[in-house]
Amino acid sequence: MISHPLQPGRARNLILHGPSGTGKTRATLDEALRIVDPLFLEQHHGQRSMLKERFDALADAGRIRRVTFHPGLDYADFVERRRSDAGTGERVEAGLFLQFCQDAASDAGRRHAHVLVIDDIHRGEVARIFGELLTLIEPARRLGKPEALQVTLPGSGRRFGVPANLHLIGTVNTSDCPLAELDRALSRRFVFREMPPQxxxxxxxxxxxxxxxxxxxxxxxxxxxxxxxxxxxxxxxxxxxxxxxxxxxxxxxxxxxxxxxxxxxxxxxxxxxxxxxxxxxxxxxxxxxxxxxxxxxxxxxxxxxxxxxxxxxxxxxxxxxxxxxxxxxxxxxxx
Incomplete structure (x- = not known):
């Protein structure tokens, strides 16, 4: 378990875990701002309305995105899917995660961090949602790293890797899913911070x-x-x-x-x-x-x-x- 905050310049995958009502969703706002706009967070610490305003503005600008996992979510929703088009035949459409990775990659030259917040990450079937990208989200496998990896996406056939400026923050309600029951694929690729009752x-x-x-x-x-x-x-x-x-x-x-x-x-x-x-x-x-x-x-x-x-x-x-x-x-x- 970790007790230190995410550092702005370092890609990391974090899961906040604890029973319901311990402020996990509220904490994702702080953690996202700590990565994307740490100066604003420092200047307005404790001013919840202003922090929420800034979070929403960054979400509107495409630098923060929030998604909730659920049992019905799959690879087609998250990475890419094939669609039939009456005029042009079959086409491949990017899913939420692939689109966000592309946006982050286009911003990497400006050293802009992007954050994807995944609420209730435990409620989705992680291997089915991420598919072959599960290995690529490891910080050491990101684009630009010495051990970077890319895969060929089965739908579009394009080569793809996860950019280093993309951060993932998930929440786990341990009342629903104790850590012992959490998908091992997550436990190997994320660091964990407990959010206990206070x-x-x-x-x-x-x-x-x-x-x-x-x-x-x-x-x-x-x-x-x-x-x-x-x-x-x-x-x-x-x-x-x-x-x-x-x-x-x-x-x-x-x-x-x-x-x-x-x-x-x-x-x-x-x-x-x-x-x-x-x-x-x-x-x-x-x-x-x-x-x-x-x-x-x-x-x-x-x-x-x-x-x-x-x-x-x-x-x-x-x-x-x-x-x-x-x-x-x-x-x-x-x-």
């Missing part, structure tokens, strides 16, 4: 007497014990409460209803018992403070009769909606 960004922000940094920290410690670090909750889930005047009980309840519990449901595949463990429910003295409770409105005996009820277990769990509106429910998470 509960310290929430320290000192409280809803009544419940500190949000402490709240996120203890939930993530429990999740890490039960599932591992890849499924922790990102600080971004609670960051809206850091806005002035936003840290209210009603807002905290909305975040837990709409973000925290759905994430836990996804991570634990509907295992309500363990979700209750993460939320500290077993140690809460008052039942009304427990978010997750067993059973349903009618007992198994009511539903099936005593004879059947004695032979079965009740697997039902339900969320107690009123618990989201009680500060004791959140105090109880802290233990």
């Amino acid at each position: 509960p310290d960004l929430l320290d000192g922000i409280a809803v009544e007497d419940v500190d949000l940094g402490a709240l996120l920290r203890v939930m993530n410690e429990r999740i890490e014990v039960l599932l591992g670090r890849d499924h922790r909750i990102g600080h971004g889930v609670l960051m809206p409460l850091a806005e002035p005047g936003a840290a209210t009980l009603a807002a905290l309840g909305r975040v837990f209803r709409e973000r925290v519990v759905p994430l836990l449901l996804q991570h634990f595949a509907g295992d309500w018992k363990r979700i209750g463990w993460v939320l500290g429910d077993p140690s809460k003295i008052l039942r009304e403070h427990r978010f997750v409770q067993p059973g349903g409105p009618r007992t198994p005996e009511d539903l099936f009769g005593r004879a059947v009820a004695e032979q079965i277990g009740d697997r039902r769990w339900h969320l107690v909606d009123a618990a989201f509106d009680r500060i004791g429910s959140y105090r109880g998470i802290l233990g």
Whole structure:
């Protein structure tokens, strides 16, 4: 793993990885500017609106491009495809990556860096998307390097190599794809930087007497014990409460209803018992403070009769909606 930033004059392939809500997409903006316009980034550090404006301007100028990988993306979309034309017959059309490489190559003489940001790079079948270009993206194989390589593209028959001024930045949501399951072709060709949850960004922000940094920290410690670090909750889930005047009980309840519990449901595949463990429910003295409770409105005996009820277990769990509106429910998470 690396902890240093990309250097403007050095081609590199970087992957930012971590659970959802840890700021990976936001960090790609900084990393892209660090490569393409480091002086602007330095002068306007922390001024998010200005940095976003500059990022968008560079994207409009063709020096930064963003793409999201998905299971349907393939070589024809990314490199080149054959198309039938009624007037001229069959023609070969450049895909997104090939076009961007050509643009970068035309700018190489002016020493202009270009950045391709690939969101959710883990969701695509990398070998199928890059094809024979997978080897060419290695920094040592770029055009102008001592060990540069070129290939003959099967569609157009042209000789092609990846320019040295093209940088690749990808993101991996480890909640979806733990690093151990990542395509080995990526792990050999990219350097990795972890983007962990940062509960310290929430320290000192409280809803009544419940500190949000402490709240996120203890939930993530429990999740890490039960599932591992890849499924922790990102600080971004609670960051809206850091806005002035936003840290209210009603807002905290909305975040837990709409973000925290759905994430836990996804991570634990509907295992309500363990979700209750993460939320500290077993140690809460008052039942009304427990978010997750067993059973349903009618007992198994009511539903099936005593004879059947004695032979079965009740697997039902339900969320107690009123618990989201009680500060004791959140105090109880802290233990």
